[in-house]
Amino acid sequence: MIKAENLSVKKGDQWILKNVSFAAEKGDFIGILGANGSGKTTLLKALTGTIKSNNGSVTITGERLNEMSFKARAKKMAVLSQASDVTFQATVVDTIMLGRYAHLRGLFMQESQQDRQIVDQVMKDTKTIHLKNRDLLSLSGGERQRVWLARALAQEPDCLFLDEPTNHLDLAHQVSLLDHLRLLVDEKQITVICILHDVNMASFYCNKVVLLNEGQVQRSGLTQTILNEAELQKLYGTTFYSWLEPSTACKQFSIKPGWLLNNKEGKQ
Numbered sequence: 505m506i507k508a509e510n511l512s513v514k515k516g517d518q519w520i521l522k523n524v525s526f527a528a529e530k531g532d533f534i535g536i537l538g539a540n541g542s543g544k545t546t547l548l549k550a551l552t553g554t555i556k557s558n559n560g561s562v563t564i565t566g567e568r569l570n571e572m573s574f575k576a577r578a579k580k581m582a583v584l585s586q587a588s589d590v591t592f593q594a595t596v597v598d599t600i601m602l603g604r605y606a607h608l609r610g611l612f613m614q615e616s617q618q619d620r621q622i623v624d625q626v627m628k629d630t631k632t633i634h635l636k637n638r639d640l641l642s643l644s645g646g647e648r649q650r651v652w653l654a655r656a657l658a659q660e661p662d663c664l665f666l667d668e669p670t671n672h673l674d675l676a677h678q679v680s681l682l683d684h685l686r687l688l689v690d691e692k693q694i695t696v697i698c699i700l701h702d703v704n705m706a707s708f709y710c711n712k713v714v715l716l717n718e719g720q721v722q723r724s725g726l727t728q729t730i731l732n733e734a735e736l737q738k739l740y741g742t743t744f745y746s747w748l749e750p751s752t753a754c755k756q757f758s759i760k761p762g763w764l765l766n767n768k769e770g771k772q
């Protein structure tokens with residue numbers, strides 16, 4: 505469904521992405537993992553056409569991304585970027601309605617009953633309905649993050665790209681957001697491609713991972729096969745150990761806290 509082939513991006517005289525290739529199918533929940541500065545956001549931007557790659561190509565359901573109109577892209581893909589400061593005044597419901605832009609019809613691009621129903625549903629799904637008439641500027645970081653997600657979902661995309669969507673969210677809201685994404689993947693067979701810093705969340709939610717190391721794919725494929733201590737140590741340059749979470753049989757990871765291990769008396 506989405507295919508990146510030999511994507512390379514250069515900034516100044518530095519190659520930030522080098523020959524990145526991977527494929528995502530319908531119903532895949534793919535986690536992009538990597539250390540700070542490894543090129544994750546650049547990859548997401550190149551996959552969504554926010555920046556042009558210097559080499560390589562991206563195709564979505566067989567169509568080349570750089571040959572698709574803005575509207576055609578917006579019908580197929582939605583992007584939730586890293587949280588940015590809000591500089592405009594708008595209500596939550598109007599902001600989420602912007603997600604319907606590519607679907608609006610008629611000379612005056614008026615919203616239909618169906619558009620309003622979809623916006624209502626995504627507000628319920630993202631637990632933003634009670635914020636409906638609030639001004640965006642008055643929301644907390646976590647509330648705002650859920651509004652951005654609602655706007656992306658209102659696009660009804662085939663593919664959803666998210667850059668660290670759990671930023672700003674407390675643990676309960678992280679689980680709620682990822683559960684909701686998983687439900688969309690399973691029930692509607694959309695494709696989710698998501699940058700995550702939390703390897704444990706990736707292990708719980710992603711069926712596939714792409715490990716990005718200094719702009720190159722260290723490994724990509726099934727989470728169960730690829731996510732292990734050795735790969736993570738190579739990826740982040742720190743020691744991990746793992747265990748199986750008993751109720752889900754998913755692998756979970758922890759780092760070794762240097763200051764405690766070095767503290768002979770083990771005092772905290």
Ligand SMILES: Nc1ncnc2c1ncn2[C@@H]1O[C@H](COP(=O)(O)OP(=O)(O)OP(=O)(O)O)[C@@H](O)[C@H]1O
Pocket residue numbers: 515516520538539540541542543544545546547
């Ligand atoms: N416009 C630019 N000009 C020069 N260098 C850039 C530019 N954009 C990104 N970079 C560099 O490219 C590298 C990758 O950046 P990117 O934001 O993709 O990393 P990341 O993996 O998303 O990082 P993080 O986990 O910290 O968000 C970084 O070293 C960054 O400084």
